[in-house]
Amino acid sequence: MNAPQPALVAPRPERLRLVGQRRQMLAVMHQRLMFGMLVYAGLVALIALRILYLAAFGDHAGRKEGLTAFVPDRGDVFDRDGQPLATTIDAWTISIHPTKVIGDKLALAQKLAQIMPERTAEQYFAMLRSGRPFFFLRRRAAPDVVAAVNALGEPGLALEREPDRLYPQTSLGAHVIGFTDIDGKGAAGVERAFQTYLADPRTRGKPLVLSISSRVQQALEAELGDAMQHFSAIGAAGVVMDVHTGEVLAMTSMPTFNPNAPGQGDPASHFNRATLGVFELGSTFKPFTLAMSMDSGVVSGPGQMYNCPDVLPAYGHLVHDTHPFGRQCSVAEIMMESSNIGMAQMADKLGKARQEAWLRKMGFLDRVETELKERGRPLTPGSRWGPFETMTIGFGQGIAVAPLQLAMGYATLFDDGIYHPPTILKVNPDHPLTQGRRVFSSDTSYRMRSLLRLVVMKGTGKKADAPGYRVGGKTGTAQKLINGHYSQTINITSFAGVFPMDDPRYVIVVMLDEPHATKETYGFTTAGWNVAPVVSRTVSRIAPMLGVAPDMRREPNMSEVLPFVQEAHKKQESSKD
């Protein structure tokens, strides 16, 4: 239609050219318009699609992210029964911004001193006038203090909530659980060993379950604490361990501290005697020497006889006994009366090379293999390890190990001779039992049962017996090394026990550092008088909790050892007569 009609009169060529130009321009304009429209429509369509998409799949405005599960700021720590041992709470923190204070500073300082008397009004006033921007006044403040401070109405005072670590059982198991520093980082114990697990947002939602049983821990701490106070000891340590899995059910070190306020109290109380401290634990070592000797074929059995003079001269030294036999005695008697002389001969026959190999196999020459970072390095004679040192190690002197290590040794010996590293975590599907490794033969393990039961039935450990629970074990009284000399009066006494001896399930190791004699002990400071009763009382308390039923009629097979002892008794009696 718009096409130019043929004119009657031929237009001038310029005009024709003009028409062609116009048409061209119009076409361009159309194209541009169309393009603009398309862009616009595309934008609209884009927005519309986005709206539709959001309507179909998007979130609504009030959506709260990350609240679908409660994740504490630091993971909880539970005991094996699910009781919280460490948890995180929101605590109030009171702080002050002196530059923002608008009221009368002197009056404010006086009021603060009334509410929080840990500082004087002068100190508060000095803070307010210091010109510094910020001070903490109190962390983990009690609600009534917070309310009182809030009532002051001073904008310069800041009240904030801050996650804080709380240990509901206070000092219970303090050395195992440890504590956190002011920034919430683990500084000791489990808090330190599992810092990454407890702090990592991916794992901290799931509590860390320890092998500790708080009831067993409480029983051990209560009984050990009583004994420590009663005998005026400077320290104590105790371990209860599952023989079959290596789980530590209770572990304590005394004096203890309150992890809620680790800064208060004696810093020395933070020292974990059970894992970090190494002690010469004396005669509690003898069962190991005997087991090594039996496994190596040096000792044939409980009936083998040794010559036990009153004093044994050896390698330029003299070995003494507290209960000298002065005659031939059997291996069973050597254990029963804890004879150094008999054990020294056994160790001598075993020899240094074999002894060292055995100790290494048992893990007594390295740091104890457990999760805690506080682990002491055992002390050995080292380069001085000669034949006489072999003898002294045989009866427990000259080698120092941690009490946890001693418990581990007993667990190995009575778990059919199989070693499991001690663990502080509960053995469950998340933390399965590791494959153990054999140290002693099954037969040796079995024969040691009646020997150690004998010690408690008739020997030095009578006071450790808990009727019905078949406790077996060994006392240990070691002279303490003071200024390079063994003191004749200051001891470390220990007892390592196993129960029930007819089917060993639990090990208990108890140690007192420098106990003093009392009237009831008739002046003695030996283990049979002070730590053995602790074991008896503790076992009576914890065995029922652990599912060990008392039975007065069950015993290990005592016929293996009794024949070699009763003769001796008769002899003794006749000689006395």
Place this chain on the structure above:
Amino acid sequence: MSARSFGSLFMVASCAGAALGCYLVSLRVASERASLEDVETKIVLAQRDMRVIQTEIGTRGRLSQLERWNAGAFSLSAPAANQFLEGSFQLAQLVQPQKPTDFSGQVVLASAPAPSKPTPLGEPAADTAEPNAAPVATIPGGLLHQASLKTETREVPARTVSNLPQATAMKSADKPVTAAKPAQHSSADKPGLAAAHPLPVKAPSAKPEPAKAAKKKMVDKPALGAAKPMTKHAELAKNDPLAPVPAKHLGKPKDAPPAR
């Protein structure tokens, strides 16, 4: 024609309707999800509150605190090995069955009459025929009188008097409630042996309480009782577990209040 020209309009309308329907569905889903999230938020908040409360309870009831109470305040100690039992059978063994002979003790009631004798006043109680009631409580004569008011049997008094000397009567009378004694008499009577005296009348009334099973035994005893030593028997009656019941029934309302 018109339908065809509106066709596109229908298309647009139906598309718009479908889109709107879809949108409504998604809106509905979103709102459901929102309310679900609200619930989840509430759960989380509740969990946090529970944590706070559990922490507080756990801290206040911490084991060292319980230990302090148990060892200090209550003096509790761990159970000894012999305190554990292996089952219900062993537990049952610890309980001694009660001896049936106690019933025979009731028979003793018959003897009770002796005390009654001393107090003729007691007779009234006798009517009630409460054998055991005779818990030897001390009762002044006045009380006895009251009892008598209620009951009618007079024969008893007569016989009691005859049986025992007055002096003795006084002593025993004080306590045991006249009722006791008469009752016993009655029971005694029944056996027939007592025959003492008032059998006929009492027999009927007495029947109720006196042990049925005991009857036979009673027979023997009554004879003795009648002879003399009622007092002894009376004491036994007190001890009897069964005695109190009858006493409450009859004795209390009338005599007992002051005595007990």
